[in-house]
Amino acid sequence: MAEGSFFVQSFGCRATQADSAAIEAQLSGRGLTGVSERASAQLVILNTCTVTAEADSDARSTIRRVHRENPAARILVTGCYAQRAPDEIMAMPGVEWVVGNSHKTGIANLLAGESTPYHSQILTGDIFETTDILTAPILDSTGDRTRPNLKIQDGCHNRCSFCVIPYVRGKSRYVGADEVVEQVRSLATRYKEVVLSGINLGRWGRATGSQMRLADLIRRMLAETEIARIRLSSVEPMDFSDDLLELMAGSGRIAKHVHAPLQSGSDTILRKMHRKYRPRHYASRALKARELMPDAAIGADVMTGFPGETDELFEESRAFIESMPFTYLHVFTYSERPGTPAAEMAGSVPMAVRKDRNRVLRELAARKNLAFREGLVGREITAVTIEPLGLALSDNYLKVQLDMPYAANRLVRLRVRGVTEQGLSAGVAGEV
Numbered sequence: 001m002a003e004g005s006f007f008v009q010s011f012g013c014r015a016t017q018a019d020s021a022a023i024e025a026q027l028s029g030r031g032l033t034g035v036s037e038r039a040s041a042q043l044v045i046l047n048t049c050t051v052t053a054e055a056d057s058d059a060r061s062t063i064r065r066v067h068r069e070n071p072a073a074r075i076l077v078t079g080c081y082a083q084r085a086p087d088e089i090m091a092m093p094g095v096e097w098v099v100g101n102s103h104k105t106g107i108a109n110l111l112a113g114e115s116t117p118y119h120s121q122i123l124t125g126d127i128f129e130t131t132d133i134l135t136a137p138i139l140d141s142t143g144d145r146t147r148p149n150l151k152i153q154d155g156c157h158n159r160c161s162f163c164v165i166p167y168v169r170g171k172s173r174y175v176g177a178d179e180v181v182e183q184v185r186s187l188a189t190r191y192k193e194v195v196l197s198g199i200n201l202g203r204w205g206r207a208t209g210s211q212m213r214l215a216d217l218i219r220r221m222l223a224e225t226e227i228a229r230i231r232l233s234s235v236e237p238m239d240f241s242d243d244l245l246e247l248m249a250g251s252g253r254i255a256k257h258v259h260a261p262l263q264s265g266s267d268t269i270l271r272k273m274h275r276k277y278r279p280r281h282y283a284s285r286a287l288k289a290r291e292l293m294p295d296a297a298i299g300a301d302v303m304t305g306f307p308g309e310t311d312e313l314f315e316e317s318r319a320f321i322e323s324m325p326f327t328y329l330h331v332f333t334y335s336e337r338p339g340t341p342a343a344e345m346a347g348s349v350p351m352a353v354r355k356d357r358n359r360v361l362r363e364l365a366a367r368k369n370l371a372f373r374e375g376l377v378g379r380e381i382t383a384v385t386i387e388p389l390g391l392a393l394s395d396n397y398l399k400v401q402l403d404m405p406y407a408a409n410r411l412v413r414l415r416v417r418g419v420t421e422q423g424l425s426a427g428v429a430g431e432v
Helices: 013-028 053-069 080-084 084-091 103-113 165-169 177-187 214-224 242-249 267-273 281-291 311-323 351-374
Strands: 005-010 041-048 074-079 095-100 147-154 193-198 229-232 255-261 297-304 328-333 380-389 393-395 398-402 411-419 423-431
Touching: 005 013, 005 297, 013 041, 013 074, 013 103, 013 147, 013 193, 041 053, 041 080, 053 074, 053 080, 053 084, 074 080, 080 084, 080 095, 080 103, 080 165, 084 095, 084 193, 095 103, 147 177, 177 214, 214 229, 214 242, 229 255, 242 281, 267 311, 281 297, 281 311, 297 311, 297 351, 311 351, 328 351, 351 411, 380 423, 393 411, 398 411
Parallel strands: 005 041, 041 074, 074 095, 147 193, 193 229, 255 297, 297 328, 398 423
Antiparallel strands: 380 393, 380 411, 393 398, 411 423
16 A cells, blocks of 8 residues: 555544545555545545534445445545444445544554554544544635634544544643644744634643643644734633633634534523533623623524424524624534433434524524624724635635735735625725
């Protein structure tokens, strides 16, 4: 295989994409050649997600498609689905290896012949014993090549009743401060903005003997690198400490963008979910963010149709969401995950009802987002240009159509002229 060609395909979150980038770098370092098409690869690596039943289905469909289109290809399946259900995947035609997250860092050694597979080519183990992290900067698969994501944390100590991720990602662990700062310093020579990401990003630094927290790490980045803008991906609500929010508000080099998963605005449902806060706690963080950053993007993940979510409890959640200063929502329909406590709970909500509630919240989110955008007309904002065709992403997470083509990867000041179907239109007032 050392002379072979390979193709890596990612499913799911940015953490998985970061893992894939690290695998690609390791394989290239061993002399393998990455190719841009699955059909021309001798080795196809599928890095899977398992957060929903649909994610599992997508992975299985892709495995079948790869084997049909390129029957000579050797298929290696890794990632979260591989960790959760290796035998199920191994039974599929064309699959030669199944490597769980517990062994993902050893893929390059395996393919270079430096380790021996076992259990019929299945490599999995106790994920909670895993202490290493795959990490590499990644560029957005949607075409945004100017805002690398850097995974600095993996795993999760939480045990939300609906979530399978801790069982396939393991315990919380993080990349050391010196390494993170060095990576950001290097990225700053090529990019204006870096996005920090993780499975539970707000837990960075939370380890025995560590005195540093995420805010302290960001201060080091600001002091020791030339990065023009740092953006945080998702952070659990109670990890948005006053210290972190005040740091974000006080620095022009940190994007005014707060994404804090909510899941439900119902106290009863949050308890059933085993979430560690109640609506009033969440509200304290969202309102603090809005007080400190009047124009910030404030977003949340929300789930509809959790077991026991009656019409009354859904209305409680909807009303809470409406009262919060959200500028966007990521709305998910609850999906049973085998082995999680929620999958065994009574009060299953019919799928049609789950999807209808999803529609209600998406429509609410669209109204809030439109009102937010309309309030910015006539104002000046900053943004990173992400395409030479005249598209930019604002400090507060809005897509902006520029009135003229502009070079990508520039930090610019914009004068907002109007709203578009999903974003804003603006003219460039100058570079920052």
